[in-house]
Amino acid sequence: MDKKPDAYDPKKALRMVFGNNPDQHILNVVRESCREAFSLPSFNTTLQTIKSHFYDRNYDAVFQNPEHLPVYSARYAPSRALCYYHLFLEHPVLMKILEGGPSTILCIGSGAGSELVGITAAMVHANPALKIKKKKVISKTKDKVDLQEEEDGQQVVEHGSEACTPTESVNEEAQPPQEATSSGKGHDNTLGMEKLSVTEDTADAATTTEELPPPTKSAVKKKGRSNRHQVTIVMQDYVDWSPILTPMEEVIRRQMALGSERLKCETEVGNVLDLSQSLLERIARADLITFMFVLNELFQDKKRTMLLVAKIVAAMPSGAHMLVVDSAGSFSNLQVGERVYMVYMLLDHLRDLEIVYQDDSTWYRCPPTVTYPLKLENMRHFIRIYKKL
Ligand SMILES: C[S@@+](CC[C@H](N)C(=O)[O-])C[C@H]1O[C@@H](n2cnc3c(N)ncnc32)[C@H](O)[C@@H]1O
Structure with a gap:
């Protein structure tokens, strides 16, 4: 007699990876990845040195010393990874990218591993293979279905609500988040952004755009069968974080069941x-570009960063997204002439970017029930999700 296939249970599938507490599982992944750092006798003194460089906003001194990197990751990656995990779960536009297709996420300044852990944990919720199984089971009760088409993943791009239940919602700050309904452009008040002279200073970028029109995403990708649900995460950074990222990837593959x-x-x-x-x-190949807690560091060199942003936007394929998260406090201030702006204001006024989601100030608060060898920090940050028009 044929054995009846088990009905697909997304909660059970998630429990198989995360156990009963996804947040704790994520922290365990970071702790396991950073276990060598925790055994360093100099851990505490190195951490104090890192903090004092941060206080002086001497970022090169923090990151250009290889001895600092494992300590930095062990201290800062856990709460950020949790924050990014929940951020992805809360935004279907981001989850859709994680369902593959295939897709590519380019993370600028991501060597410390927070993005890798947070995004891969969210990928566990967005497993299209599991959804295919669910559809197959459902389809058995109906007439014939073209299973091949389902396996190609073309019909299973909707972000399933059952499979995506953030353990906690954190959004408590003064300014309510806004889901943008239109492009977010057309503000009469440009907040003096023309003074940032993006257009003047980025003449090069404009030339680049004219010579090389940005490809559309469909022109860039061919969906091969062998990697049709593959998500490529590119960790870009100006220092070599491989001693951190290599063991972290190994732990993630094992603990998140991601082949x-x-x-x-x-x-x-x-x-x-x-x-x-x-x-x-x-x-030009990325579906999503992230700037997580790196943009205000880059803006220490205002002119080069404005030029960079304009060139990146010009090179992004139409329809691709950009995610920017950074401190909601004075670290993200940008002085232009006499006036002070937040760094996201520059991006908000770029003609080629549509604001998909904006929140000028929100908190990520680590749940009190989880444990980690160090104190976990709550994070007040701003969020922007843009789409390239
Ligand atoms: C504050 S850390 C943020 C790390 C990570 N994005 C996170 O959210 O935990 C800034 C990161 O950006 C990198 N970084 C700083 N300046 C950079 C630059 N000019 N180019 C590339 N990476 C840079 C640093 O090495 C570091 O990994």
Whole structure:
């Protein structure tokens, strides 16, 4: 007698990976990845040194010393990874990218691993293979269904609500988040952004755009069968974080059950401000570009960063998204002449970017029930999700 296939239970599938507490599982992944750092006798003194460099806003001194990197990751990656995990779960536009198709996420300044852990944990919720199984089971009760078409993943792109239940919603700050209904452009008040002279200073970028019109996403990708649900995460950074990222990837693959058919990890080392040809090519292929807690560091060099942003936007394929998260406090201030702006205001006024989601100030609060060898920090941050028009 034929055995009846088990009905697909997304909650059970998630429990198989996360156990009963996804947040704790994510922290365990970071702790396991950073176990060598925790055994360093100099851990506490190195952490104090890192903090004092941060206080002085001397970011190069924080990141250009290889001894700082494992300590930085162990201290800062856990709460950020949790924050990014929940951020993805809360936004269907981001989850859709994680369902593959295939897709590519380029994370600028992501060597410390927070993005890798947070995004891969969210990928567990967006497993299209599991959804295919569910559809197959359902389809058995109906007439014939073209299973091949389902396996190609073309019909299973909707983000399933059952499979995506954030354990906690955190959004408590003064300014309510806004789902943008239109482009978010057309503000009469440009907030003096013309003074940032993006257009003047980015003459090069404009030329680049004219010579090389940005490809559309469909022109860039061919959906091969072998990697049809694969998500490629490119970790870009100006220092070589491979001693951190290599063991972290190994732990993630094992603990999040993500095989090579589902997850591909790549690194790109170089100063993003130099915008190498290879980085430009990656930008042109990316479905999502992230700037997580890196933009205000880059804005220490205002002119080069404005030029960089304009060039990146010009090179992005139409329909691709950009996710920017950074401190909601004075660290993200940008002085232009006499006036002070938040760094996102520059991006908000770029003609080629549509605001898909904006929140000027929100908190991520780590749940009190989880444990980690160090104190976990709550994070007040702003969020922007843009779409390239
Ligand atoms: C504050 S950390 C944020 C790390 C990570 N994005 C996160 O959310 O935890 C800034 C990161 O950006 C990198 N970075 C700083 N300046 C950079 C530059 N000019 N080009 C590329 N990466 C840079 C640093 O090495 C570091 O990994």
